[in-house]
Structure formats: C-alpha cells, structure tokens
Amino acid sequence: MIISTVSIQNQRSIVAASSVALLLASATPAHADEAMVQAVQDFLHAQASEQGDGEELMIEVTPPSAHLPPCRSPEPFLPGRTRTLEGRLSVGVRCGEQGRQVRYLQAEINRYGAYPVLRRDLEAGTQITAEMLGERQGNLSELPRDSVLEPAAIVGQIARQPLKAGVPLQTRQFESERLVERGQQVVVEARGAHFRVTREGEALDSGGLGDRIRVRFGRRELIDATVIGKARLAIDF
Structure with a gap:
C-alpha cells in the first residue's frame, strides 16, 4: 500500500504536495506497476483539490496484483457512482493506447x-x-x-x-429561528421590477428565514411565500 499526503489551500489548486510518504514493502508486490499507482495518486490529488479547502489529505492506494501485466499509458477515472472523494473507493484505470483494458485499484482518502x-x-x-x-x-x-x-x-x-x-x-x-407561527396573521409582499404590493393573510405553516410556507387569503386563495422577516413574507415575480 502506498500512502501520500497533500495540503489543499483552495478549491482549484494544490499548493504543496509531498512525494510518497511511506512504502510498505510487505504489502507491495515486487512487480507492482508503479506508473499506474502514481497516475492514480496524481488523479485523486487533482480531483480532491476541487472538493476541499484548507484541508490536509492522506491518500492510500493499494497496488495491483503482481501477476498482472504492466498497464501502459494509464488513464484513471472514477466509476459513475462515485461522488465524494472520501473514505474507501474504487478507481478505474484504462490501459493501452486505446484504453481497451480496464483495471480497478482500491484507494482510501482521509481529510484532516x-x-x-x-x-x-x-x-x-x-x-x-x-x-x-x-x-x-x-x-x-x-x-x-x-x-x-x-x-x-x-x-x-x-x-x-x-x-x-x-x-x-x-x-x-x-x-432556523421561527419568524412566522402557524395561524399567525402575516404581511405578504408581492414584488417585481416595477411594482410592490402588500396583502395580509394567515400563515398555514411555521417557518424561519428563507423558508417557503403556505399562506391563505380569505377562504380559498392559497399561495407559497418566502419568509423574509418577523411575520413578513415575499413573492417575487
């Protein structure tokens, strides 16, 4: 297993990256394809830099089995179900000039x-x-x-x-702090580019700042409005 660490300072760049920090000879086959493993590490570093900010990463990649032939021109990729680069995950690698062979390596990413x-x-x-x-x-x-x-x-x-x-x-x-209580009389502001109109209605839900709740006018007219203050809601047109 090969372990590397890297610090991320912003979402688009990696300011400082260490080389391989630890190589466990007992866990690494003698004929491991180091080029493929390095390609996977570089790939994960680049991908992880887009998901973290001000964090330190530790990436562990398990080398392939010794009996596999070398992977030429490795092109790592993430399987379709992989969304978050964290914890244990599988990384695909296309091998060969046309990427006809596909292998999968196991990796583990921890964020500090x-x-x-x-x-x-x-x-x-x-x-x-x-x-x-x-x-x-x-x-x-x-x-x-x-x-x-x-x-x-x-x-x-x-x-x-x-x-x-x-x-x-x-x-x-x-x-969120409740600014509107169910059953409370509220003021609803309808606003657009060239107009602003207010009406009074009854809140049918409780809500905090930014919540969308139902408001009733009279007996039948219902609308959804956004909480903008104490007993105040708004509808934008």
Missing part, C-alpha cells in the same frame, strides 16, 4: 482539518452565536455525514436539543 464545536453545554432553544463556538482539528472523514464544518452554517440558528461542549455538531440538531 478544523470543525466547529461548542465551548460550553447548551440547553434546547438557545440561539447560537459566534462566541459560543470553538474549533477542533481532526479527521473529517470520520465525522457523521451531516456534520457541521463551517461555523456560519449554524450561527443564528436555534438548538433543537441539549448539546454538549467539545463534540462534533450535526445539522439536524439545529433549526
């Missing part, structure tokens, strides 16, 4: 970086402020799928449950 945590325990119903958040470094690939990675994603939101300090946060633990 910072993620927000609470400085102190919070009760349910608490609105999150930037001062409540600290930072912790770790393997982002081991966090739950819906983990919060950017503080801005939860600042201003409300904790839906009691939360502990110092542990990874998940988006499902938060909700």
